[in-house]
Amino acid sequence: MQRPKTKRSNFFPLELAKTPKPLGMKKAKKSVEENGGKFRGAERSAYFARREAAKVLRVVLEGDAKRRAPASIKSLIYQPSVRNKKATFALLCETLKHLPIIMDVLEAASILNTKWKRQRELVYIIVYDILFGQAVPLVGDAEKYLMRHEDALRSALKQLLSQRNVKTVKQLIALQEVPDVSVPRYVRVNTLKLDVDSALFELQKNYSVQKDNLLPELLILPPGTDLHDHPLVKNGSIFMQGKASSMAAPALSPQPGWEVIDACAAPGNKTIHLAALMMSRGKIIACELKKERVKRLKDTINLSGASNIQVLNEDFLNINPKDPSYSKVNAILLDPSCSGSGTAASRLDHLLPSKTAGQQDTDMERLNKLATFQRKALQHALLFPALERIVYSTCSINQIENEDVIKSVIPIAESHGFHLAKPFPEWQCRGLPVFEGSECLIRTDPAKHGEGFFIALFARKDAISSECSNKNKTTILHGTPGIKDAQRKKKRIPFISTNPFKMWLYDQLML
Ligand SMILES: C[S@@+](CC[C@H](N)C(=O)[O-])C[C@H]1O[C@@H](n2cnc3c(N)ncnc32)[C@H](O)[C@@H]1O
Structure with missing residues (x-):
């Protein structure tokens, strides 16, 4: 998956509600400032996206460990506190997809001391970026530490592929994958604010849209259509709600x-x-x-x-x-x-x-x-x-x-x-x-x-x-x-x- 580029130039991530700050977030601002403004553009965005993704990952993994997820991955990402949504979502999903491999690699490489184990979610995200992500320069203390051990990580990955009898990471992931359910994006027109035909007209300017044949206020868009920032969603004229x-x-x-x-x-x-x-x-x-x-x-x-x-x-x-x-x-x-x-x-x-x-x-x-x-x-x-x-x-x-x-x-x-x-x-x-x-x-x-x-x-x-x-x-x-x-x-x-x-x-x- 290509990680989308972000346009954000000057921000610090806000907190997810009631989430502790174990992932270097307290140091994040300082760290950037200590670098004397050396972080630029993509570097800076990627640095913060990794930390935002790590915070969400911590909530997700803690909830999953207790079999009591507080919210779905999607809804955690779409909280207002996560600002770099597209990049964070892509990074989080990719890290989760590779997580069993990342965990095995880290265990085999045996490079984490107590300090880094306390920040394991950030470590998972960074290891994803080092081993499978795009070749963007990795800035930050945790990044530097893990980059120093890149050879150990790569050799542990090579060993894992050979143990599982596969040649590529793709084949390794395929061993653990579940079928993808690709469903249309449904939106319900809020008829208190807008009539269905006007919503249809507006949406058709950018998307292929159909009316649902069962529910007159429901419109159908192609799977994966991202409407979170659409003006009609933001002003409450349409709500993203499944058909069922x-x-x-x-x-x-x-x-x-x-x-x-x-x-x-x-x-x-x-x-x-x-x-x-x-x-x-x-x-x-x-x-x-x-x-x-x-x-x-x-x-x-x-x-x-x-x-x-x-x-x-x-x-x-x-x-x-x-x-x-x-x-x-x-x-x-x-x-x-x-x-x-x-x-x-x-x-x-x-x-x-x-x-x-x-x-x-x-x-x-x-x-x-x-x-x-x-x-x-x-x-x-x-x-x-x-x-x-x-x-x-x-x-x-x-x-x-x-x-x-x-x-x-x-x-x-x-x-x-x-x-x-x-x-x-x-x-x-x-x-x-x-x-x-x-x-x-x-x-x-x-x-x-x-x-x-x-x-x-x-x-x-x-x-x-x-x-x-x-x-x-x-x-x-x-x-x-x-x-x-x-x-x-x-x-x-x-x-x-x-x-x-x-x-x-x-x-x-x-x-
Ligand atoms: C499945 S969700 C409802 C979703 C909602 N109907 C919607 O479509 O947006 C169930 C909700 O019921 C609430 N709930 C659970 N037990 C309740 C109770 N005894 N009285 C009132 N609300 C309760 C939960 O906190 C949760 O917000």
């Missing part, structure tokens, strides 16, 4: 004037989508447990221009459905914390050391804990007296967080007068057939749609058709069921698995 995640709010179909709770709201992508569908009329209560995520939620709301959202820093489970202030709530969107297994590829999680090719999230204790909360939250949502519709969604591909949660609450839901309804009947990829009515559920397939997502809709009152769980009560939304639904019914065989690959395979066979 953009299906949750329309599945709820909130009406202008309704009262809606977004139970787990931050960072707020679906909250503002609800607001757009409601044309900012009525009221949305955006509930978020974590104080540190409330700011991000508020920023999203401000950027969107939505004026009907009240933010509540609260545990959704503590909201009393009997409180008169919630007596008119018509709909709830419940998008609770989940394993995120459906977005692992787009989050670049496959680059993390804990994820080797083909390995799945097998931490059943964690999954059980998540599923317990998800079930509890869904049961809680069912208690709001005036409720007509509830959407439950996750970005997980695990049955335990999806079909199993829904199946377990159906008896309680039915006792409150709810039934499973069928949003987007034309959508072919439906729930795993592990209970009668699972064809109402929506799944998206990471291999086909870029993300693995799950949506269930419970509805009360508006009984229309006879599909799904209770033949007299189920609602069909957005059209009529396709022929494939009938075929699926015929072909249904019992299937229970928590193995996502088996689940995809099953989906392929059923469609």
Whole structure:
């Protein structure tokens, strides 16, 4: 990958939130100044990009070691504190891609004392640059130290290639690589600020753009299109949101004037989508447990221009459905914390050391804990007296967080007068057939749609058709069921698995 050149000439990186400064950052400014301004142009940019990348790498590796990444690699890079985004992102991804090799090389070369081991993330980045990067001059103390050991590093790499029986580094990387999921860049037009045709017109000046055939406010651009600095993104006219995640709010179909709770709201992508569908009329209560995520939620709301959202820093489970202030709530969107297994590829999680090719999230204790909360939250949502519709969604591909949660609450839901309804009947990829009515559920397939997502809709009152769980009560939304639904019914065989690959395979066979 070619590292993009940066235009920045005079900057010092800002801090990533709450991150310590172990990577020579404290010395960075001094070091540059000590050099009497000798760092120029590309040298200076590369010097700082390495330090910014090292800071992000530390957060990523610490989170991965605890199996609790605080955010995806992409979202860490796109924090405002990382200023040299393109160069830092490229450097970070390339270093992560080569990380197993770099670690092996460093161990074999045995050149790190305690001082450099404390700065190992910066060392990894610099070793990447020395062994695999572009031939830019490396300035800085850590760089000089590692350059002195370049011969030892190169000979350790040569030894590694011969041990693994390959001739080139490319072949060595191929041994550890996972398939690339290349998906289009989706953007959702924020109709509170701009109409779809105007957004299309603007974007078409620079990109090839198409309208999505399912969601009218969604536009499709080529994979990898970088819009982070696009004026329409910066002014909140469009939001970069995947197709699957953009299906949750329309599945709820909130009406202008309704009262809606977004139970787990931050960072707020679906909250503002609800607001757009409601044309900012009525009221949305955006509930978020974590104080540190409330700011991000508020920023999203401000950027969107939505004026009907009240933010509540609260545990959704503590909201009393009997409180008169919630007596008119018509709909709830419940998008609770989940394993995120459906977005692992787009989050670049496959680059993390804990994820080797083909390995799945097998931490059943964690999954059980998540599923317990998800079930509890869904049961809680069912208690709001005036409720007509509830959407439950996750970005997980695990049955335990999806079909199993829904199946377990159906008896309680039915006792409150709810039934499973069928949003987007034309959508072919439906729930795993592990209970009668699972064809109402929506799944998206990471291999086909870029993300693995799950949506269930419970509805009360508006009984229309006879599909799904209770033949007299189920609602069909957005059209009529396709022929494939009938075929699926015929072909249904019992299937229970928590193995996502088996689940995809099953989906392929059923469609
Ligand atoms: C999957 S994210 C929601 C994403 C959001 N719906 C969006 O589309 O932008 C889940 C959020 O729920 C929050 N959360 C977790 N438990 C909660 C609870 N008991 N009450 C309210 N929010 C909670 C998490 O802090 C996290 O911000």
